[in-house]
Amino acid sequence: MKPKVRTQVINGESKSHRATTSVLITSAQPNYFSQAHYSQVVAALALALGPLAAGLGKGYSSPAIASLQEKQQFAIHTGNFTNTLTINPSRPPGSRACRFWVYISEIAVPDIRGCLSAVLKIFTHVGVLISFAVGAYLDWRELAMVIGCAPLVLFISVAYMPETPSYLVLIGKEQEAARSLQWFRGPHADVGKELLTIRNNVLAAHSDRFQNPNRHALITILNPILITCGLMVFQRFSGANAFNFYAVTIFRQTFGGMDPHSAAVAVAFVQLLSSLLSGLLIDTVGRLPLLIASSVFMSMALAGFGSFAYYDHIHRARGYAAAQYDWIPLLCVLVFTIAFSMGISPISWLLIGELFPLEYRGLGSALATSFSYACAFVGVKTFVDIQEMFGMHGQFWFYSAVSIGGLCFIVCFVPETKGKDLSEMNCRSNRNVN
Numbered sequence: 001m002k003p004k005v006r007t008q009v010i011n012g013e014s015k016s017h018r019a020t021t022s023v024l025i026t027s028a029q030p031n032y033f034s035q036a037h038y039s040q041v042v043a044a045l046a047l048a049l050g051p052l053a054a055g056l057g058k059g060y061s062s063p064a065i066a067s068l069q070e071k072q073q074f075a076i077h078t079g080n081f082t083n084t085l086t087i088n089p090s091r092p093p094g095s096r097a098c099r100f101w102v103y104i105s106e107i108a109v110p111d112i113r114g115c116l117s118a119v120l121k122i123f124t125h126v127g128v129l130i131s132f133a134v135g136a137y138l139d140w141r142e143l144a145m146v147i148g149c150a151p152l153v154l155f156i157s158v159a160y161m162p163e164t165p166s167y168l169v170l171i172g173k174e175q176e177a178a179r180s181l182q183w184f185r186g187p188h189a190d191v192g193k194e195l196l197t198i199r200n201n202v203l204a205a206h207s208d209r210f211q212n213p214n215r216h217a218l219i220t221i222l223n224p225i226l227i228t229c230g231l232m233v234f235q236r237f238s239g240a241n242a243f244n245f246y247a248v249t250i251f252r253q254t255f256g257g258m259d260p261h262s263a264a265v266a267v268a269f270v271q272l273l274s275s276l277l278s279g280l281l282i283d284t285v286g287r288l289p290l291l292i293a294s295s296v297f298m299s300m301a302l303a304g305f306g307s308f309a310y311y312d313h314i315h316r317a318r319g320y321a322a323a324q325y326d327w328i329p330l331l332c333v334l335v336f337t338i339a340f341s342m343g344i345s346p347i348s349w350l351l352i353g354e355l356f357p358l359e360y361r362g363l364g365s366a367l368a369t370s371f372s373y374a375c376a377f378v379g380v381k382t383f384v385d386i387q388e389m390f391g392m393h394g395q396f397w398f399y400s401a402v403s404i405g406g407l408c409f410i411v412c413f414v415p416e417t418k419g420k421d422l423s424e425m426n427c428r429s430n431r432n433v434n
């Protein structure tokens with residue numbers, strides 16, 4: 001005999017149905033400020049000081065190069081070279097690779113892992129925005145002194161952070177792993193089941209290594225390496241890094257009347273807002289849809305900017321005054337910035353922490369990150385050379401073609417990792433290898 005279920009209908013909709021709908025909606029939106037997530041959010045904010053320092057350094061080059069060029073022009077006219085340096089704009093300061101994304105992926109639960117990883121990119125863009133804004137008023141020496149204070153704050157914050165539970169289990173410190181996991185999950189959380197899962201994953205990895213002693217580590221992580229390094233190629237050669245280093249210089253060449261420093265600050269601000277939106281969408285929409293949309297709009301915006309640069313070049317070559325259509329290249333740059341900051345920029349780093357198996361996560365992340373910054377160096381170093389060979393328009397058309405290639409790569413090879421445990425993705429990676 002089936003039990004009777006009484007439901008009261010209000011305005012044609014039952015209470016039970018409305019309650020079920022409410023529960024579904026609530027479960028789809030994770031509460032980032034619950035007690036269970038509090039420690040994870042605190043850890044992410046503390047680690048975000050590292051990307052903040054990196055963003056400050058990343059945004060330093062554009063206003064610093066402009067400041068040095070202005071001083072050199074002044075020196076040429078006055079003969080006073082005491083406050084200048086001989087600079088090569090094709091050699092901007094480099095960046096140091098870091099493993100903050102791996103740390104976040106190991107401590108965060110699946111429903112907020114994408115958002116906490118996006119926080120790191122948000123702080124990177126905050127750093128770039130600060131450098132662009134402050135660099136409009138300070139010269140290169142004063143700006144360098146301000147930026148140099150950020151790593152000291154990072155050193156103080158990370159000194160009190162615990163090691164990740166998965167790493168502690170991997171090296172045999174299970175009691176410390178239990179305390180670390182308890183700190184990240186809250187004082188009243190039952191961490192026994194999760195700790196057992198981590199232990200079983202480590203034992204399974206050791207067993208697989210014992211059964212296949214001749215299999216090299218690089219063979220095990222070959223699939224994640226190809227995916228992450230492929231994404232880094234298309235991210236780094238899309239022109240985003242070169243633009244960050246030469247934003248003021250690029251705007252000076254394409255703008256007719258708008259202040260290039262103000263435009264650079266506006267782009268950095270939009271970049272920050274886009275990162276905030278990405279943090280909200282990455283765990284609800286998913287990684288793959290954001291990557292596809294990002295590549296489509298990036299290629300369109302870069303092609304549009306290259307077309308305007310070509311039109312402006314032809315216009316100036318015929319002896320006409322500079323066209324007052326500054327809103328066109330600015331709009332293209334803003335569309336590119338939004339697409340880049342919402343998709344391939346944060347997600348490519350997030351996948352480094354998600355795709356590699358635990359026992360090879362350090363090796364895999366080191367290889368992918370080193371490859372990423374090698375591509376960044378090549379992309380920035382060759383910016384001036386490519387511009388001299390093909391012009392500004394040819395350069396941005398090349399970036400557009402790279403973005404189209406990235407779209408094909410994403411559709412064919414990049415997996416969806418939304419809502420999946422790291423252990424589940426590790427097992428799938430091992431099955432692909434076997």
